[in-house]
Amino acid sequence: MRSASWYGDPESYELRQTLSKLQGVPMQNILVGSGIDDLLGLVVRVFLNPGDVAVASAGTYPTFAYHVKGYGGQVHRVPYTDELHHDLTAIAYAARKREAKIIYLANPDNPSGTYYRGSDIKRFLDDVPNHCVVILDEAYIDFAPEDAKVQTEDPRLITMRTFSKAHGLAGTRIGYAICNSEIIDAFHKVRLHYGVNSIAQAGALASLNDREFVQSVVREVEQGRRDYKRLGAKLGLKTIESHTNFVCFDMGDAATARRTMNELLKRSVFVRRFDSPPFDRFIRVTVGSPVERKMFADIFEEVMHVTSMS
Numbered sequence: 001m002r003s004a005s006w007y008g009d010p011e012s013y014e015l016r017q018t019l020s021k022l023q024g025v026p027m028q029n030i031l032v033g034s035g036i037d038d039l040l041g042l043v044v045r046v047f048l049n050p051g052d053v054a055v056a057s058a059g060t061y062p063t064f065a066y067h068v069k070g071y072g073g074q075v076h077r078v079p080y081t082d083e084l085h086h087d088l089t090a091i092a093y094a095a096r097k098r099e100a101k102i103i104y105l106a107n108p109d110n111p112s113g114t115y116y117r118g119s120d121i122k123r124f125l126d127d128v129p130n131h132c133v134v135i136l137d138e139a140y141i142d143f144a145p146e147d148a149k150v151q152t153e154d155p156r157l158i159t160m161r162t163f164s165k166a167h168g169l170a171g172t173r174i175g176y177a178i179c180n181s182e183i184i185d186a187f188h189k190v191r192l193h194y195g196v197n198s199i200a201q202a203g204a205l206a207s208l209n210d211r212e213f214v215q216s217v218v219r220e221v222e223q224g225r226r227d228y229k230r231l232g233a234k235l236g237l238k239t240i241e242s243h244t245n246f247v248c249f250d251m252g253d254a255a256t257a258r259r260t261m262n263e264l265l266k267r268s269v270f271v272r273r274f275d276s277p278p279f280d281r282f283i284r285v286t287v288g289s290p291v292e293r294k295m296f297a298d299i300f301e302e303v304m305h306v307t308s309m310s
């Protein structure tokens with residue numbers, strides 16, 4: 001890498017070249033951005049006019065909705081199924097009915113941790129109206145089973161990946177989109193050309209050349225999910241089968257979830273809880289390192305005693 005006193009490469013050429021080889025996708029179908037959060041904003045800016053509608057699950061990863069609101073659009077939110085999956089049928093139906101411009105779908109999903117097979121997503125695309133693009137947010141794809149990947153060249157599909165999760169580069173801000181080259185041309189007209197810094201590009205390239213590291217993270221995270229599943233069983237709590245780097249514990253109801261989070265916070269443990277049903281009864285806990293998991297298990301057990309007595 002050249003010195004950081006120079007501007008970085010606005011094309012992320014080397015990184016796109018490497019991604020192209022690894023993914024078997026032509027370079028002109030890859031755009032690098034400052035993380036998925038940045039790329040989500042580009043899609044909204046390009047495809048959504050003020051007053052337009054976008055569709056997403058109610059309670060899914062929130063950044064897409066922030067961008068939609070910021071550009072004067074409206075998010076139509078579709079409830080999850082009882083099994084805590086995206087309701088693909090209802091999402092496609094809503095997109096047709098509301099003449100949506102964009103659908104946002106995270107697979108595997110955050111915060112549920114559930115996933116769909118690529119073949120399910122492909123079938124879903126058949127139901128999506130032609131005027132609508134679909135963002136497939138694959139932030140957690142490295143943690144998912146192989147069959148989660150979608151095999152399609154559907155021109156409406158914009159797939160997004162990040163170096164923030166399995167690659168461990170969240171602080172450097174870098175991710176990429178794979179899509180139709182016409183869509184990429186539209187992104188070039190509005191994107192911030194030096195927004196992806198040279199240190200992030202070098203880090204992303206280095207991590208692509210270190211598959212061992214990513215595989216070790218994925219294995220470690222699988223172990224962590226098993227630990228949490230066992231912890232849940234021991235404490236009499238259901239957990240959602242996760243394909244990400246976190247696990248949701250079912251606290252039974254929203255009040256208990258809130259109380260548990262506050263008690264954990266008093267003990268310097270930060271977990272997430274959610275306002276939107278059905279996730280309002282869950283707390284979401286990051287897998288972390290074995291030492292962190294042990295600490296969490298001890299403190300969580302103590303908190304369970306405290307909250308069950310009050």
Ligand SMILES: *Cc1c(COP(=O)(O)O)cnc(C)c1O
Pocket residue numbers: 034035036037038061106109110137139140161162163164170173174175
């Ligand atoms: C973490 C996360 C992101 C953010 O990715 P960045 O590349 O760090 O912006 C996007 N989507 C989902 C579902 C996430 O969990």
